[in-house]
Amino acid sequence: MESVDLIYKAIYILVIFGITLLIATYSTYFERKIAAFIQDRVGPNRAGPAGLLQPLADAGKLFFKEDFIPTKANKALFIIGPGIAMLVATMSSAVIPFGDMLIVGGREIWLQAIEVNIGVLYVFGVVSLGVYGLMIGGWASNNKFSLLGAIRAASQNISYELAMGLSLIAVLMMTGSLSLREIAEQQQGFNWNIWYQPLGFLIFLVCAFAECNRTPFDLPESEAELIGGYHTEYGSMKLGMYLFAEYINIFVASAVMSTLYFGAYNFPFMENLRAAISDPVLANNVVTILGVIVMFAKIFAFIFFFMWVRWTLPRFRYDQLMKLGWQILIPLAILNVVLTGGAILLKDYLF
């Protein structure tokens, strides 16, 4: 790789990192705003115009609070816990194709940090590492409620990862590739996977909610039962890191869902637009930039959906959660795999 490419990659990774953090920061603001709007209130509106500086005020507060570590806690692990959660959360956005290719001065610039041919596996591997952050933090707190929250988080994530992976297999059977870029490219125009995999998407969506520990699956941190779950003993910025990691996970889950099922950066009539502009370089760049905007619009729509559901549904009971995961979602996902396989065979047979 040339040094120019390296510099470009470094800049791109920094930009994506910054955007991830920015979106996570403002997710907290929009969470509160959406919660308020759904409850007929106006939400934070004092810090800055329309309360837009509220996340900064919250972050400032968290930074200046006393960084407290309980005496009986395992100090090293207590600090490592939120670190792992944050690290893993920010790592997973590396393989997501946020856009197609820009041509600047004859040089092709791919709007993706790392192109690996096992992108889907990478995302899944990294996301499932995230449970270590919760486990270690919950265990190191030396508090029974934290430990219960951590155990709940671990068993919930393991249970739902199964159904998630199974629902994903159907997509992989269709596309025949593990590379996120290739999956995105195959959904050219309006040929999105959601039209072929509605059941798979539904299963994936439910599992994504469970993986992100969002309502109605927020049992690891159910404050009514477990005080605060795995982060009961945490305060100041370490708590902030956990909450932040959760919002980054929502962002990543939204990005993955839009890539796998909603055509990533593809939008209807993009080929018509490309053909309408005579200069091929300009046409490519216009379509790519529009594609990036479309991609982020899809991500924001999903983030909104996450929050919308949070303020609509009550929490599941733990046995209901387990029953849903093991007895309903996994058989459904297997059925989906079988149906997809049959459809692929039928398509080969007929055409």
Place this chain on the structure above:
Amino acid sequence: MESLSNRSKKVQKREMTFAERAYLPAIAQGLGITLKHFFKKKATINYPEQTRERSDVWRGLHVLKRDEKGAERCTACGLCAVACPAEAITMTAGERKAGEEHLYREEKYAVTYEINMLRCIFCGMCEEACPKAAIFLQDDKLAPARYERDEFIYGKDRLVEPLKTTETK
């Protein structure tokens, strides 16, 4: 067995339909309700900038009125204090000196006049009892929240209507 009143109803525990068991239609319905509220007009009144609209007969913070020449109307008769069911009003009476005619309308006036806003129930009996039309409950002001209990005892400095500055203009 025949029931005594014949009013008891037989409760049937119906089997749930598939749509009910699938839970998703109910979720969609719930999401629809919350989305409706998302676009609804907000119930919040942004307090310091906006205030709730009050009726014309709203009984708020007291005021001790002056007459048209700017002299205090109160003669410290004590009828308001007697009428007050919460015993929130205290006063001491004094005699008007020569040369104070522009300050006090009658020969007797209130040297101190205090209302404890923590005791006051804003019933308006003082207003009803006053023979000199000196005390009124305003319809546009409230007793604001404060940090110290002492600050709720309103003296003449905060109760007497400020002098109209029209003649100086």
